[in-house]
Amino acid sequence: MQELIQQLQAKAGLTPEQAVQSIEVIKEYVKGKLPPFIAGTVDTWFANMSDKPGEKKEGLMDKANDFLDDVKDKAEDWKDKAEDWAEDAKDKISDFFNKDKKQA
Numbered sequence: 001m002q003e004l005i006q007q008l009q010a011k012a013g014l015t016p017e018q019a020v021q022s023i024e025v026i027k028e029y030v031k032g033k034l035p036p037f038i039a040g041t042v043d044t045w046f047a048n049m050s051d052k053p054g055e056k057k058e059g060l061m062d063k064a065n066d067f068l069d070d071v072k073d074k075a076e077d078w079k080d081k082a083e084d085w086a087e088d089a090k091d092k093i094s095d096f097f098n099k100d101k102k103q104a
Contacts, residue, residue, distance in 0.1 A: 001046075 001023070008019035027046050031039040 004023060005016060007020040008014045008022055009016060010020075012019075014022060023046070028092055031042045034042065
């Protein structure tokens with residue numbers, strides 16, 4: 001964001017405060033032109049503009065990917081647990097019937 005503020009100062013002759021205010025006005029204008037379900041993306045985009053040039057904060061897509069990775073890991077854990085449970089159940093049923101055969 002700092003880079004954009006500096007460009008507004010240099011190219012438009014704005015003070016730092018005016019540059020920041022200009023960015024806010026533009027952001028609100030763009031949000032007003034978009035459907036509400038998309039307008040939040042503008043906030044996310046502006047929020048992800050770092051104060052340090054070359055540095056990018058984690059964006060919405062990064063967070064969504066992290067969330068989906070977590071869901072995938074948990075699903076794999078549950079799958080492993082279900083397979084273990086099924087194997088244990090199979091062994092117990094086999095033991096039960098084998099024990100029953102030995103007694104007969």
